[in-house]
């Protein structure tokens with residue numbers, strides 16, 4: 503029986519409290535928006551299946567708490583993670599400054615991963631304090647992709663989730679291919695060693 507998908511990936515959303523992590527997930531999973539800030543306690547997740555490069559990809563997206571006091575079991579969140587969405591609020595310079603800290607947390611917990619940087623609440627130019635150019639320069643210096651989104655007005659949300667999933671998928675296909683080539687090379691080596699041995703024995 504078909505399991506209904508070709509790949510299953512786990513994505514994690516991190517960033518300061520109040521930047522809109524839950525709102526981004528709610529927009530993506532249910533196409534809804536809630537004007538209230540209900541602090542996430544611990545972790546929550548949603549699942550969606552996307553079609554990318556003709557593959558059915560099931561994504562399990564974990565929404566973590568931004569508040570320090572709810573982040574006592576951080577390393578367990580990272581277990582089995584394929585990609586991380588780091589969110590800041592374009593109307594809050596402090597949340598952008600803290601992005602460095604979140605990137606360090608990723609490094610400390612799981613090393614190199616597919617990461618995307620997201621400037622959320624990009625729906626009121628008068629309130630915007632983090633310039634797109636500054637964010638882009640920073641993202642380029644870290645070699646990660648930048649998206650500016652609005653969970654409220656549904657701007658860039660779908661594109662952002664598709665993009666990180668595509669990154670993860672392409673990375674997985676590349677790794678599988680390399681492993682396959684390595685396996686083939688090992689089998690070839692074993693075979694040639696065997697035939698050499700046989701030659702010696704005769």
Ligand SMILES: Nc1nc2c(ncn2[C@@H]2O[C@H](COP(=O)(O)OP(=O)(O)OP(=O)(O)O)[C@@H](O)[C@H]2O)c(=O)[nH]1
Pocket residue numbers: 517518519520521522523524525526536537538539540541542543566567568569622623624625651652653654655
């Ligand atoms: N204007 C605007 N407000 C937003 C947007 N996204 C979220 N908000 C508001 O920002 C507040 C915080 O949003 P949440 O999604 O709860 O933030 P969070 O990052 O999950 O917060 P924690 O669970 O505490 O880590 C809420 O009042 C949201 O309505 C957006 O795109 N635009």
